[in-house]
Amino acid sequence: MEEKSDASGHVPVLLPEVLELLQPGRGGIFVDATLGLGGHAEALLDSGAEVRLVGIDRDPDALALAGERLARFGSRVSLVAGRHEDLAEILDGLGVARVDGVLADLGVSSMQLDRAERGFSFMRPGPLDMRMSRAGRSASDLVRDEDRDELERIFWEYGEEPMAGKIARLIVEKRKGAPIDTTDGLRSLVHAAVPRRPGKIDPATRVFQALRIATNQELTGLTRFLDDAIERLSLGSRLTVLSYHSLEDRIVKRTFARHTAVCTCPPSFPACVCARKRVMALVTRQPIRPSDEEVSKNPRSRSARLRAIERTGEG
Ligand SMILES: C[S@@+](CC[C@H](N)C(=O)[O-])C[C@H]1O[C@@H](n2cnc3c(N)ncnc32)[C@H](O)[C@@H]1O
Numbered sequence: 001m002e003e004k005s006d007a008s009g010h011v012p013v014l015l016p017e018v019l020e021l022l023q024p025g026r027g028g029i030f031v032d033a034t035l036g037l038g039g040h041a042e043a044l045l046d047s048g049a050e051v052r053l054v055g056i057d058r059d060p061d062a063l064a065l066a067g068e069r070l071a072r073f074g075s076r077v078s079l080v081a082g083r084h085e086d087l088a089e090i091l092d093g094l095g096v097a098r099v100d101g102v103l104a105d106l107g108v109s110s111m112q113l114d115r116a117e118r119g120f121s122f123m124r125p126g127p128l129d130m131r132m133s134r135a136g137r138s139a140s141d142l143v144r145d146e147d148r149d150e151l152e153r154i155f156w157e158y159g160e161e162p163m164a165g166k167i168a169r170l171i172v173e174k175r176k177g178a179p180i181d182t183t184d185g186l187r188s189l190v191h192a193a194v195p196r197r198p199g200k201i202d203p204a205t206r207v208f209q210a211l212r213i214a215t216n217q218e219l220t221g222l223t224r225f226l227d228d229a230i231e232r233l234s235l236g237s238r239l240t241v242l243s244y245h246s247l248e249d250r251i252v253k254r255t256f257a258r259h260t261a262v263c264t265c266p267p268s269f270p271a272c273v274c275a276r277k278r279v280m281a282l283v284t285r286q287p288i289r290p291s292d293e294e295v296s297k298n299p300r301s302r303s304a305r306l307r308a309i310e311r312t313g314e315g
Pocket of ligand 1: 013033034035036037039040056058059105109110132221
């Protein structure tokens with residue numbers, strides 16, 4: 001299948017692989033828990049007239065754009081503004097007990113990165129905002145209010161930034177003089193703390209990723225979402241997750257491992273007392289990665305990892 005980009009140049013990542021895993025041609029109710037610009041969702045809906053889609057996104061701009069794109073599918077589509085970790089409540093609100101496939105394409109959309117006023121990209125001068133939902137504390141609020149230790153923790157834990165301490169110290173020193181509330185302002189500050197090296201990624205990359213994760217609390221609800229999505233799968237249906245950094249992928253991998261483990265008794269028990277039977281199976285032992293060809297056409301796909309799990313029994 002040829003991968004089509006939309007007006008914004010957005011290309012859905014690993015699209016043929018996602019469709020192969022979810023098999024929407026069977027029909028049924030599918031959830032796109034991170035609708036974005038609706039690229040994957042549109043392909044799911046195009047796969048068969050019997051496909052219904054519940055599309056969730058916390059970004060009102062994304063929801064509006066996806067709504068226009070998917071308008072031609074009429075009542076087959078239900079769009080919900082919300083967080084994927086509220087999946088159970090969202091499905092209950094729609095009167096949906098079981099679903100026939102779930103997709104989560106985690107992280108930030110190309111629209112969010114490309115719009116300077118959203119403040120996600122250090123390549124585009126704009127306000128240091130980064131709020132997906134456009135509500136709550138912005139990245140510049142965090143940079144203004146958090147103490148040195150917390151900023152260091154954010155850069156270290158969410159960006160795996162080796163110079164986290166130095167960057168946090170410099171922020172605390174510089175913000176006494178003037179607010180650090182623009183993307184270019186923060187980028188210059190990071191460059192002052194960590195020299196750029198030719199051929200290496202821009203040191204601002206890790207700091208911006210870390211701040212984005214902290215601003216949107218991206219990791220806190222992920223396990224809950226995965227557990228609830230698995231719970232709602234009908235027999236033979238799959239949850240597929242695309243993640244873009246090791247922190248997300250680790251959570252997906254561990255959650256899938258927990259659901260596919262047969263016995264949950266502590267290793268110290270001489271015999272199994274939980275008598276759990278296996279009701280979920282891993283579909284992807286190793287994550288699926290984009291081909292070199294896909295990465296060259298769509299560089300944003302380069303860090304993608306796709307994992308899937310299937311319901312094989314009830315219980
Ligand atoms: C990578 S984009 C999805 C792109 C989409 N698959 C497409 O083809 O257009 C990720 C989207 O997930 C949304 N998102 C991130 N975290 C979310 C959460 N916890 N709940 C709901 N939406 C979330 C973002 O706002 C963004 O629009």
